[in-house]
Amino acid sequence: MKNQEIAKIFYEIADYLEMDEVPFKPYAYQRAAIGLESIEEGVEDIYKRGGIGALKEIPGVGESIARSIEEYLKTGRIKYYEQFKKRLPINLQELISVEGMGPKKARILYQKLGIRNLKDLEKAAKAGKISHLFGFGEKTEKNILEGIAFFKKSKGRFLLGEILPKVREIQGKLKNFKEVERVDVAGSLRRRKETIGDVDFLVISKHPSKVMDFFVSLPEVVKIWSKGTTKASVRTKGGFDMDIRVVPQKSYGSALQYFTGSKEHNIVTRRIAIDKGFKLSEYGLFMGKKMIASETEEEIYKKLGMPWVEPELRENQGEIQAAQEHKLPKIIGYNDIKGDLHVHEKDSSIEELAEAAQEMGYEYLGISDHTKSLYIEHGLGEKQLIKRNKRIDNLNKDFKNFKILKGAEVNIMKNGLMDIKDEVLAQMDYVIAGIHSLMKMPKDQMTERIIKAMKNPNIDIISHPTGRLLKERDEYQIDLDKILKAAKETGTILEINGSPNRLDLNDQNIRKAKKAGVKMVINTDSHHAGQLRLMEFGVSQARRGWAEKEDIVNCWPLEKLLKYFK
Ligand code: DGT
Ligand code: CA
Ligand code: CA
Numbered sequence: 001m002k003n004q005e006i007a008k009i010f011y012e013i014a015d016y017l018e019m020d021e022v023p024f025k026p027y028a029y030q031r032a033a034i035g036l037e038s039i040e041e042g043v044e045d046i047y048k049r050g051g052i053g054a055l056k057e058i059p060g061v062g063e064s065i066a067r068s069i070e071e072y073l074k075t076g077r078i079k080y081y082e083q084f085k086k087r088l089p090i091n092l093q094e095l096i097s098v099e100g101m102g103p104k105k106a107r108i109l110y111q112k113l114g115i116r117n118l119k120d121l122e123k124a125a126k127a128g129k130i131s132h133l134f135g136f137g138e139k140t141e142k143n144i145l146e147g148i149a150f151f152k153k154s155k156g157r158f159l160l161g162e163i164l165p166k167v168r169e170i171q172g173k174l175k176n177f178k179e180v181e182r183v184d185v186a187g188s189l190r191r192r193k194e195t196i197g198d199v200d201f202l203v204i205s206k207h208p209s210k211v212m213d214f215f216v217s218l219p220e221v222v223k224i225w226s227k228g229t230t231k232a233s234v235r236t237k238g239g240f241d242m243d244i245r246v247v248p249q250k251s252y253g254s255a256l257q258y259f260t261g262s263k264e265h266n267i268v269t270r271r272i273a274i275d276k277g278f279k280l281s282e283y284g285l286f287m288g289k290k291m292i293a294s295e296t297e298e299e300i301y302k303k304l305g306m307p308w309v310e311p312e313l314r315e316n317q318g319e320i321q322a323a324q325e326h327k328l329p330k331i332i333g334y335n336d337i338k339g340d341l342h343v344h345e346k347d348s349s350i351e352e353l354a355e356a357a358q359e360m361g362y363e364y365l366g367i368s369d370h371t372k373s374l375y376i377e378h379g380l381g382e383k384q385l386i387k388r389n390k391r392i393d394n395l396n397k398d399f400k401n402f403k404i405l406k407g408a409e410v411n412i413m414k415n416g417l418m419d420i421k422d423e424v425l426a427q428m429d430y431v432i433a434g435i436h437s438l439m440k441m442p443k444d445q446m447t448e449r450i451i452k453a454m455k456n457p458n459i460d461i462i463s464h465p466t467g468r469l470l471k472e473r474d475e476y477q478i479d480l481d482k483i484l485k486a487a488k489e490t491g492t493i494l495e496i497n498g499s500p501n502r503l504d505l506n507d508q509n510i511r512k513a514k515k516a517g518v519k520m521v522i523n524t525d526s527h528h529a530g531q532l533r534l535m536e537f538g539v540s541q542a543r544r545g546w547a548e549k550e551d552i553v554n555c556w557p558l559e560k561l562l563k564y565f566k
Pocket of ligand 3: 187198199200243
């Protein structure tokens, strides 16, 4: 299907036209691009079926754009586009991905300084050449350099767990501002994606410009990228960017639906709207000129023929079809967790950890200390584990509706054996096994190593099964399908580690595990009582992986959990 290919060219043509400051025409190409993305049938088929006439039925496509599509289908290129590229041989997409750069600036910089790509841009800015150009100045040059540094540093993405607490604080300030009636976080943050590009706030207010003034003068803001009457964009002290938009109450639902995304999810919802003879945009769901739904997301999804879809599922991974068939999973809730099973006594005592767990409303807490081969974490040996178990037994005497479980996180050695004797492991309520060494083993050996651990009748859980560290380290080389099969056969539980830089299993793998009938546990891997709060990130990931209560063992009552352990 060539729809995406052609849409991409149209988006670029729109950028080129904008660069030339041609009025209106850029929007025509953007509309046609969106139209192409929103249809299910391939343009080739449409053209074969009905020629130019049929192409013109694609939303946003008129006579001349239809001719361009025809040209592309026949010759594999569009002359109009090639001419732009010849006249302005620059990497436009790369240049405008730098915050503070737009198509117009890119054109001037090419014409005056011959800047074609990011490298050229950085060189010119560092040499102070940009600030001398008419209409640029030192501030723009500094902005560009900062934009480039940022782009290179993180490719622009931040950990969810890093950002969310800061965003909640800012959201609280917005909420308290008297001109703000309602404020929500949309975008990837609302979908609880593991990394976030930028934060998107949506606000209802009768006095948008006052909200703009308030927003850009927040103490967290270090730079204002843009500020209009209903939209603004800023950089924060935390290094991440935030967008804000004010919309009227009557189109709040459609705006929230649109800006929550994902873009891929929206392409499909828009197509469904078109199929039903409607038009869906951030302003509302329309039939002709008449707005038929807009105030709430529920109404919009209902009019599209499906129930409301949880934001964590909106990734175009089959959720729309499931919704249409009323087969959406009942994903676990943020309050469904009854205990945490991966907690180390390190910076907090067992007593402190148990107290924090009860404050979280938990029924149990599993202490899973590291074991001896992990020297840097002062792992416990057999004797120390037995001593610690006695301490836990004593503490448990004082609790009424709460229990500390005796666990350990033992190390899976190179040969798949554990670093603690089986007779001691057998005395635990449960045992976690994890890999903490030799992470670069070849795939078949690593897979066998983990499978051997799962076959040990004392091992109940495998911690952080793929070993990845976000923005730091890739997964180990493993055959996940084989591991899932062995987990199912041996009744071994796989962990969803909620630590924000792990989130391991990730959403995709959670879905695979669920399909394979493997049970999972959501843990925090806390080394301090305050970290028990990280549970929500594990839950987010589980929700994104379509997990239901039945799939997650620490949503179960304690009795059932204890029976399930091997
Ligand atoms: P991020 O910021 O990279 O983590 O990801 P998002 O999903 O927050 O993306 P962002 O901030 O660029 O835009 C927020 C939402 O706005 C996005 O999820 C869907 C919607 N949106 C933005 N641009 C487009 C677009 O070109 N087409 C469609 N259909 N939706 C868009
Ligand atoms: Ca965003
Ligand atoms: Ca954004």
